Amino acid sequence: MLLETPRTFRDRPININDQGQRNWIYAKQPKGKWYARRTVVAWIAIAFLVFAPFVKINGNPLMLFDVANRRFSIFGQMIWAQDSYLLALIMTTTVVFIVLFTVVFGRLWCGWACPQTVFLEMVYRRIEYFFEGNYRTGKPQKEMTTKIFFLKLAKHATFILVSIFITNIFLNWIIGPEKLWAIITEPIHDHLFGFVAMIALSLFYYWIYAYFREQVCTMICPYGRLQGVLLDSKSIAVIYDYKRGEPRGAKAKGDCIDCHQCVSVCPTGIDIKNGSQLECINCTACIDECNIVMKKINKPENLIRFDSVQGIETGNSSIFNARTYAYSAVLGILLVILAVTLVNRKPIETSMLRVSGSIYQKVDSVTYSNIYLLKIINKTLVDKSLQIRLIEPKRGKIQLATGQTLLKAQGILESVMIANIETQDLKGKSTPIQIGIYEGEHLLGVYTTNFLGPAN
Ligand code: SF4
Ligand code: SF4
Numbered sequence: 336m337l338l339e340t341p342r343t344f345r346d347r348p349i350n351i352n353d354q355g356q357r358n359w360i361y362a363k364q365p366k367g368k369w370y371a372r373r374t375v376v377a378w379i380a381i382a383f384l385v386f387a388p389f390v391k392i393n394g395n396p397l398m399l400f401d402v403a404n405r406r407f408s409i410f411g412q413m414i415w416a417q418d419s420y421l422l423a424l425i426m427t428t429t430v431v432f433i434v435l436f437t438v439v440f441g442r443l444w445c446g447w448a449c450p451q452t453v454f455l456e457m458v459y460r461r462i463e464y465f466f467e468g469n470y471r472t473g474k475p476q477k478e479m480t481t482k483i484f485f486l487k488l489a490k491h492a493t494f495i496l497v498s499i500f501i502t503n504i505f506l507n508w509i510i511g512p513e514k515l516w517a518i519i520t521e522p523i524h525d526h527l528f529g530f531v532a533m534i535a536l537s538l539f540y541y542w543i544y545a546y547f548r549e550q551v552c553t554m555i556c557p558y559g560r561l562q563g564v565l566l567d568s569k570s571i572a573v574i575y576d577y578k579r580g581e582p583r584g585a586k587a588k589g590d591c592i593d594c595h596q597c598v599s600v601c602p603t604g605i606d607i608k609n610g611s612q613l614e615c616i617n618c619t620a621c622i623d624e625c626n627i628v629m630k631k632i633n634k635p636e637n638l639i640r641f642d643s644v645q646g647i648e649t650g651n652s653s654i655f656n657a658r659t660y661a662y663s664a665v666l667g668i669l670l671v672i673l674a675v676t677l678v679n680r681k682p683i684e685t686s687m688l689r690v691s692g693s694i695y696q697k698v699d700s701v702t703y704s705n706i707y708l709l710k711i712i713n714k715t716l717v718d719k720s721l722q723i724r725l726i727e728p729k730r731g732k733i734q735l736a737t738g739q740t741l742l743k744a745q746g747i748l749e750s751v752m753i754a755n756i757e758t759q760d761l762k763g764k765s766t767p768i769q770i771g772i773y774e775g776e777h778l779l780g781v782y783t784t785n786f787l788g789p790a791n
Contacts, residue, residue, distance in 0.1 A: 367623025
């Protein structure tokens, strides 16, 4: 449809001016039912971010991404580095879910649940409104008085405190509450790296939320860039009903009076009337603001609303089409594979490596030995008393240098392991042997390796 009202389209990000400098966006505080709903969702998201590492399911944290120790807890399911296939499966499933979600609902995640938006819009910007008021109503402030200077100072001091808090939330997810507590309570020199990381992260968050702000969503985040390929005319997004609104203007026939209120409230500074744009995070602030305007001029609400281009054009906003069916089918298959894989996961994970540089040792006239490094991970939530036995050949002996066979729940047993094999069982330079890991008489796993011996 051709619009009669002339307008400009951008060839650069909205927050960069002709001289290539930053155009600061002074978004007015939204109000209305969508903002109220978003506030509830945001506080649920913040509560999840804060408390998820503390909540335990069968002894595992609800969420933990311990990259340094390569162990991850996702909804209480502990995943180790050895379960990389599982991690890959979870990531693939997540990506397909995100794609499906985006194809159907656009960039809803960004405006409603992404930690960047949640903290910026619901915490930092509210602090800003508290200290500086909503006086800007979408416009930059002109003069700097002593009172405003001190209010700004207080605002930035609060920003720094909140940034330290967010750093602690982040670290809880990465290292877990116990290690974070140790960094906080024990002498600094015992955790110098952790302490420096905390300061650096806090400064980083302060910079992001006080200075960089919406540019994370509009310039950095790769998810935003994907919208161009994921959205189509059937995707639901915040959209301006151009059929109803145009031609716009105070005295024009369309319902839009071109009051610019939807732009003044937009946290990314765009004009939704120009159509779907990469910078739109689907925050719904413009819906609320336009509804206020519509009420004032006695026109029906939802000139800007959640709808699809197809919905505006034909009145049919159905989200069901071949693409959503196809993605849903792929997602369903992946979820089934994931569930089966999780249920059938081995309770222990074993690795056995020959001690570097070692070949074989002659113990006595009939026995040779090889030395290995044994590592067993207990992936279960119960302690295990293990026995390591030789399965093949039948004769021979296995000894652990540590002598330890108790493996704590989710613990790791690392030991030098000596295998003694009799000469008559050797098949030349390399003989395959099988080692069984037992709990009582229950065989938990079999490991096959090679035993080196003298050439016949
Ligand atoms: S707030 Fe509504 S009426 Fe005002 S410019 Fe935006 S779309 Fe038009
Ligand atoms: S255009 Fe509307 S929904 Fe999109 S970011 Fe701006 S205010 Fe939010």
